[in-house]
Amino acid sequence: MRKCIQAIVVFVLLFVWSTPSSGWPTNSSYTAAFIRNNDLWITSGTQETQITTGEYIRNPKWSHDGMWVAFTKGKEENEVWVYHMTTKSLRKVGKGQNIQWSPKHSIVAFQTDYTLRMANVDTPSTPIVTTIEDNIGNYAWNPSGNGFLVSTLSKLLPTGKWEDILLYRIGLDTETGTPNKVLLYRIPNQTDDFFAVLTSTFKWSPDRKWIAFIAVPTASLSADSNTLCLLSSDGTIFLKVGTMLHDEEWFNWAPSANQLAYIAGEGREATSNKKLTLLSSLTPMKQQIYTPADKVETGFTWYNDRTIVASRADEALWSIDAEKRPLPKLVKVDLDSGQQAMLSAPAMGFGDYAPVFVEDGRKVAWIRSNRSTADVMLSRPDGKNAHVWIPNLTLGINYYERWNWSEVFQPYGTSD
Template identity: 40%
Template sequence: MMNLAKKSLVLLLVLAWMTITSVTPAMAAKREEPLKAAFVRGGELWLKEGTREKRLAAGPFVRRPKWSFDGKWLAFTKGEEEQELWVLELRSGKASLVSPKGGGRFQWSPKDRKLAYQTEGLLSYVDADQPDKPLGQAAGIGNFSWLPAGGGFFASSQSELLPDGWTPISLYQIPLQALGDASQYITVHVLPKPSDDFFAVDTSLFKWSADGRWIAFLAKPTASLSADSNTLCVITADGVVFRTLDEMVGNEEWFAWAESGDQLAYIAGIGREATHNKQLKVLSVTHEKGSAYTPEGYVDQAFAWQDLRHIAVSRAVELKPESGAVAAALPFIARVELESGKQTSITQPSANFGAYYPVGLQSKLAWVIHGQAAARVIVAEQDGRQPVEWIKEVDSADSYYGQWRWPAVLSFYERPSAK
């Protein structure tokens, strides 16, 4: 009885201390959760968790690791040509083939372990436990994203070239149970018919604002034109308000909502070269008020929201066509304070390596260092203090005219914060 009484007293004292210091058991557990990332090394899939590294799957040519909402599954592609789509359960280490040709567009549900993927115009979704058995399919889809509650999809139709021109694109909400039955799709909006003022025959994926009121996407012209210029658009979830905001390249990583509110950040500027005419802008969509943050003589090549007041950017000296310079300057990481416009360099420009792909984590800032040697992942405090080399070797990402595709070889996971 005395031992039981002592244990009870100790438990009461611990709970009292946690109450006094405003630390709940859930918060304490969260603080102990190590940082976790999936990455590609030597064409194979690896896991970094805290200080531990583990190989998860062999190649060849693994790419695009994506975490399920709960961090228990990974989806990834394998193969340079066919790009097979696979899923892997971290607990068992078992990897399973989803589709031999499903590597172009795929997304996890925001609420469960369902995975949706698109093969040309066919949208399918599966449960990760039975990845080779589609639960539903729909043809004629241009692009898609999950609805915020995971109950279906927001999707665009495919535009068709007829003798009198391209057909306009329809935007739909598609409940899961209606997938494949076009008569049950809810038409939210029909984009303007392609013309000299608005030319779109495809869309990007769709990104929802944190409150679910707004959707941002790129309206894309034909493939050759979309490499240089696309129209950044927003639409309300009910389709009543549709706006075109700006022009930018076809990079889906280059527009993102803040964690709350209606602020949309993006990198504006036409021309596929990331070394010229690329400016970071932040816009309050509801009030249509925005600001540009890229200093004269520089370009911003990637960014990440850190919180509602700060954005981290990968920035370089602009390579102007008339300058005659042979090589572009390598980028560095800067931190932008939105309200004041104050900007601070986190890393310094270097002739030997560039600092790419800032990632805003809940309590840290990460980025990639890459030069002649293998890429490395750095993790630091949010303002860049106390940087630590966290992953020593990551495969190089592909670069499209200076637009580096680092999410193809590196993906962080943090448990979503409670809202």
């Protein structure tokens, strides 16, 4: 009976997907969702609008057309809500976290514990929620928006060994209305040089032939080292690229070239051994480090296929005294020539984090913080005309100087 109901609900969702959009205009890319005093705000240009009052909001995520913002509510960050930009309506979707929008439709997916669910929010009443699959460690929408790539959660067996991680493609059949699951790849849980019990989300190369993800071991080990992996989209080639922290913002493909950049290095302290590394060739694998020997990276973004903007600090041993930990500045890195130029100059006691290009690349935004307060800055791509765009941003979580700013700030038109 449950499977029958599930099939009907998925069929309804697919029918909604095939219908034209409501015709609402797409928002300007000079728009952002952000958190101030724990409430959700929206800014478009210089006009700010407060959306919630007296709540605890985190993790804003834009729908593909900019008509919806999804977010988590509550200090446990386990209630999924959505806000509609035109009607100004707020709707509770359900219990969950790890929000991801379909790249094509007004469908939001999320996990309730280890169960993958999705909801059509473009309805006149309560969002339609359906369960897709249980025992999911992580997932991502496929690029076409008609299904998912998921990884199972490995469990400890009575023998003391861990289960293998299984990667499945889950398609949403438009004829039968039922999810169909096909095994793509089996990741052996433990070898002499590899151990993982779950994965990060998945990121496709621009030509859709490769999938990048982090293989994550148990919690105590993952705090210091994880394995960046590549899998061919047909599941025939699996590559271990290098070690890095479990940070999904620390690996990203170039905008249109099959080049993968990531911040390599082991150790939970972000103050040492964190190097911007470019995987310029996949087979054979060719890597190049762009971080000078006495520096570390705290984040980066692609400007184009040959240019990266990084948040870079002096390398230092860990200190319990925050004032002894160097703060980062923005650096523009030319991948062809190797030339690197300063892009920002924060005042003493402030650092520049989490660069991202907005307004179709015409401006660069970033977080400027002294670890007690934070503002969103905006400038031209060359760093000139820098000014405060969004003042008084709520601080993101800081773990050994690795800051999570995406939980409090997301411009429209950019990914995490």
